[in-house]
Amino acid sequence: MRRRNAFALLLLLLAITLTGCGSxxxxxxxxxxxxxxxxxxxxxxxxxxxxxxxxxxxxxxxxxxxxxxxxxxxxxxxxxxxxxxxxxxxxxxxxxxxxxxxxxxxxxxxxxxxDFVIVGPASDPAGIRGLRTAVEAFQRIARAQAVFVSRGDESGTHVKEKEVWQAAGITPAGEWYRSVGQGMGPTLTTAAEMGAYTLSDRATFLTMKAKGLALEMLVEGDKTLRNxxxxxxxxxxxxxxxxxxxxxxxxxxxxxxxxxxxxxxxxxxxxxxxxxxxxxxxxxxxxx
CATH class of the missing domain: 3.40.190.10 (Periplasmic binding protein-like II)
Structure with a gap:
């Protein structure tokens, strides 16, 4: 009987050990x-x-x-x-x-x-308000060299932004293109302070707009901006x-x-x- 009990105890300890060695x-x-x-x-x-x-x-x-x-x-x-x-x-x-x-x-x-939206100042210096595609909006921003603030942080938003620039046939560079390496909230705040454009997810933009963010939604509804x-x-x-x-x-x-x-x-x-x-x-x- 003692041998049986000892054997059962050994099996139990072995099972516990194997369980502990797993994930x-x-x-x-x-x-x-x-x-x-x-x-x-x-x-x-x-x-x-x-x-x-x-x-x-x-x-x-x-x-x-x-x-x-x-x-x-x-x-x-x-x-x-x-x-x-x-x-x-x-x-x-x-x-x-x-x-x-x-x-x-x-x-x-x-x-x-x-979805993603393109936001910017009410003055809209690049004239993108109401455009149907993000590609056309980015092309106008680049031609006007209107200030654009990029998250620059390899986030999903930044990845989408780079896809749009590539589709537009543009490699953004120069004084007008500002990469900040920040999250969405700080990027929107920087864009508002600079009177600049940026790409934002709709949710964060609406949340910050309700708190007084001085930017407007200028381009929305492009199917390629689904997120x-x-x-x-x-x-x-x-x-x-x-x-x-x-x-x-x-x-x-x-x-x-x-x-x-x-x-x-x-x-x-x-x-x-x-x-x-x-x-x-x-x-x-x-x-x-």
């Missing part, structure tokens, strides 16, 4: 070893107030607290590459695809989208220390219909319109 995906979400996650995301989700609107509901429902690191998409992906975040909420499809192909991420899911957001878990096989259970719980929650409905309602009370639009698989299936 942090082993404990169920909300367990003692996985009660918090690090979310690396973009400045637009924080500056707009979306995360403050969403995260308390996730935390109440799961018991998992969320530490937000808001940076450009390029920096957020770098945090994932280095194993310094558990889950990412980002908006640069080409960079995301490279991240996934390199084996840094798993469980990539669409979450939502908004999709995805959620990605950092690969636990590459980084066993990450909280994969918590990351998975976050992905399942933010792509669920209740969370998607909250995304759809965000902004309606303040701006009279949604500023992010649900786009998860569950949402698409429920709203074909």
């Amino acid at each position: 942090r995906s082993a404990p169920p979400a909300g367990s003692a070893s996985c009660t918090s996650i690090i979310l690396a995301t973009t400045t637009s989700t924080e500056n707009s107030g979306l995360l403050d609107y969403l995260l308390p509901h996730f935390q109440r429902q799961t018991g998992i607290s969320v530490k937000v690191v808001a940076v450009g998409t390029g920096q957020a992906l770098k945090l994932g590459e280095d194993g310094n975040a558990d889950v990412l909420l980002v908006h640069a499809p080409a960079l995301e695809e490279a991240f996934m192909a390199a084996g840094y991420g798993v469980d990539r899911q669409p979450v939502m989208y908004n 999709p957001y995805s959620v990605i878990a950092v690969n636990p096989q590459r980084y066993p220390q990450i909280c994969y259970a918590g990351a998975k719980a976050f992905i399942e929650w933010i792509t669920s219909l209740p969370a998607q409905e909250r995304i759809a309602s965000f902004g309606q009370e303040i701006y009279g319109q949604s500023i992010f639009f649900p786009d998860s698989t569950a949402w698409r299936q429920a709203h074909p």
Whole structure:
């Protein structure tokens, strides 16, 4: 009997050891070893107030607290590459695809989208107001050498800006083109101070406009300026220390219909319109 008990105890200890040697995906979400996650995301989700609107509901429902690191998409992906975040909420499809192909991420899911707009001073020295395409607007700005402020931070917004310049056949350079290496909020503030143009996500612009930002939305509605957001878990096989259970719980929650409905309602009370639009698989299936 003692030998049987000793053998059973040995098997139990072995099972515990093997579990401990695995990734942090082993404990169920909300367990003692996985009660918090690090979310690396973009400045637009924080500056707009979306995360403050969403995260308390996730935390109440799961018991998992969320530490937000808001940076450009390029920096957020770098945090994932280095194993310094558990889950990412980002908006640069080409960079995301490279991240996934390199084996840094798993469980990539669409979450939502908004769009980019071109904003500038009311005086509109380049005469871009009401143009239908971003390419034509950028061409006019360059011809006029009107001051343009670039985020210059390899964020999703900066990546989109570079795509538009390339499509316009222009390599921006000179005194009129100012790269600030800042997030969306500081970039908009700098553009307002300089009476300059910039490319912004709609959500951050509307949020800051409501607080008195002295810029106007001049070009909008170009289909090429659609701005999709995805959620990605950092690969636990590459980084066993990450909280994969918590990351998975976050992905399942933010792509669920209740969370998607909250995304759809965000902004309606303040701006009279949604500023992010649900786009998860569950949402698409429920709203074909």
